[in-house]
Amino acid sequence: MMHADLIDQDDFRDRLVALGFEIPCGVSAEQACERAIVGLSRERAQALRRLVEELLGGSATLLPSVREAICRNLLPALVHAS
Template sequence: MMHADLIDEQDLLGQLRSLGFEVSGTAEQACSAAVCGLNEANARALKGLVEKLYTGSATILPAVRQAIDQQLLPGLVQFQQSKAV
């Protein structure tokens, strides 16, 4: 029997909570909430989480990947750009 590691919405929410973010709902809602009011430490933690997820061997389910691509990554970019101004 084959076993595949999957990252689903509950896994993502759990990982965000372990970083100290108060999130709930869908992956999209959680990612949107996580990027609200970012500070340097939170941004570093989110960046590390995204790197870990994308370079790991686990399969990221489409809804989770979409939430990261459409909410987390643009939020991190916006935060970095706002710091540079």
């Protein structure tokens, strides 16, 4: 039987928290993205960029709500943080 990695909003939140972002439990992926980009420093933008590259380019399956939140919120913010 094949097991695929699935990234849901809780997994996504956990990854953001592991990078040092303060994201409360129970928030949606959209809310987590919004909180992550508030006051984004250069160092945090780099860490966030690596996470986004890993999630979008990796073999894990992102729930559609997580992928949409990343594309709608994080990608534009990271472009402006460059």
